[in-house]
Amino acid sequence: MKEDFLHYLWKFKKFDALNLRTFNDEEITIINVGQYLELAGPDFFNAQITIGNQKWAGNVEIHLKSSDWYVHHHEMDSAYENVILHVVWEHDTEIFRNNNTEIPVLELKKYVDPATIQNYQSLLAPKSWIFCEKQIKEVDEFVFKNWQERLFFERLERKSKPIFDLLEQTSQDWEAVLFSLLAKNFGLNTNGDAFFKMAQTIPFSIIRKECFEVENLEALFFGMAGLLDSEKEDTYYKDLKFRYFYLLHKYQMEHLIAEQVQFFKHRPDNFPTIRLSQLANLYHTHQNLFSKISTLNSLKNNVEVFQIGVSPYWENHYQFDKESPIKKKMLSKSFVDLLLVNTIIPLQFAFAKSQGKEITEDLIHLLNGLNPEKNAIIDKFTSFGIVSKNAFDTQSLLQLKKEYCNKSRCLECALGLELVKSKV
Incomplete structure (x- = not known):
């Protein structure tokens, strides 16, 4: 008890x-x-x-x-x-x-009622993963769906907090915040922190000025990520290195490597070279990117913004000095889905909140059109009979696991409360 x-x-x-x-x-x-x-x-x-x-x-x-x-x-x-x-x-x-x-x-x-006590004790019986894993499938669908919506917006609120923190640091520059968050997500789990720190070392005012030449953006990104620190015979490498140190001098910036990027255990399409080139091409293709994505409320229009590939050099390279078969290396649908879930939708939510606007139905509609995420947590819920049909379902389940199941907050959870109710 x-x-x-x-x-x-x-x-x-x-x-x-x-x-x-x-x-x-x-x-x-x-x-x-x-x-x-x-x-x-x-x-x-x-x-x-x-x-x-x-x-x-x-x-x-x-x-x-x-x-x-x-x-x-x-x-x-x-x-x-x-x-x-x-x-x-x-x-x-x-x-x-x-x-x-x-x-x-x-x-x-x-x-x-003894039945209430029994239900409570049954719910909190020793768990292998979550307390209600044997009963969660019994929860009324109406209760489950309502709770999922609450969980989803709790998750958006949590994701919006670092966004507002970044706004404070950037004097309310939404474009700069978007750049930092996109950089982190382009780096995925392994290089996310390194890419984020790279983005933080480059004043966004410089990105605005240099976005008309994609080579200059690549030079800045590669240089600040520590990918231009050696000597190579590759002509493109030498050009980027020259541009990088020229830009450092032009803007009186320091050459700072906050964290070394990693190639190890990545598939070639996720190499930091490829992801940084795609990020550079995104900002070369779309100036004032935030002003475009902040008002997009259809999945089709959001996805079209990210129809981005790499610079010509990287179409037949994954690393400097090593040629490979030609491949356009466009952002995959699954990668774009991750960007929408982890960056664009939270940013649209935060921006609407700052404007006093209500766009919750639009955001749910967007997520309902995205494929469910694939990870160990979602797989585990599936094994209990909780099958996710889209990204809205998976986002709410991730919030449930992290903020309620992991913290044993069963009696603050609508599912736990439903299961504890007396059945007699």
């Missing part, structure tokens, strides 16, 4: 609320259970109850045992002086206020 279960019972009155009596046998009538604060101080604020013939307004504190009051030293905290009812699972000692008046106690275990 945990206190959060008792909080759940009290908050939703999951007990025989019509026949309550204090441990001293006085009748209790609940008018209002109070506001669940989840902060320091009593658990429920501004409750209203009647004990005997006396109506009370104040706070309710909840513990597993009455003696926990003293274990937690509430007798020394003035915030607990206004507690009007002590709700416990087991009453083992009397509790007194500083003025020596006894605090009424409700021993809750007498009033809870």
Whole structure:
């Protein structure tokens, strides 16, 4: 038994609320259970109850045992002086206020349906991956779908926080924020941090000025990523290196390598050389990129923006000095889907939020048109019978796993609450 279960019972009155009596046998009538604060101080604020013939307004504190009051030293905290009812699972000692008046106690275990307790214990049985893995498929579809939408927007809110942090750092330059976030996503898991740091070392005002020559963008990206630090015979390599140091001098920038990029364990199409060339071509093709994507509300138009390949040199190279068969190396559909899910949609959400606009239905529509993501978490949910049809489904499941399942927040989760409900 945990206190959060008792909080759940009290908050939703999951007990025989019509026949309550204090441990001293006085009748209790609940008018209002109070506001669940989840902060320091009593658990429920501004409750209203009647004990005997006396109506009370104040706070309710909840513990597993009455003696926990003293274990937690509430007798020394003035915030607990206004507690009007002590709700416990087991009453083992009397509790007194500083003025020596006894605090009424409700021993809750007498009033809870055994089926509710059994459902709770079944939900929190030892888990192999998540607590409800054997029951999650039983949740009503209507409840599941409503909760998915809530999870999705919680995830968007979480993703928007670093966006607003970056805006503070860039004097509200949305184009600069988009560049940094796209760079991180072009680097994927292995090179994401290195690409992000590379983007942070180049003032976006320089990108704006140099985007008309793709070779200059490649020179900046490759140079700041540490890919122009050796000596090679390749003519294109020498040209990029010359351009890079010229641009450093022109803009009085320092040659800083924040983090070395990695080729190891990457398929050739994901080599940092290819991804940086694609990023350079994206900004060469689309000046004022943010102003274009911020208003796009159709999947087709969003995808068209990213129909980007590499510079001519990289069509028959993956690394400098090593030729390969010619290949256009366009951004794949799966890669564009990742960019939309991880960068474009969160940015559109954050921008709309900053403008006081409501675009939630548009964003759900976009995600419903994207294929479901493929990863170990989604595969595991599939094995429990939770099959994702699109990226909206997978994004909500990722939020569920990270923020609720991993943190054992079952009684804050609509699925957990549904499964704990008495079935008798």
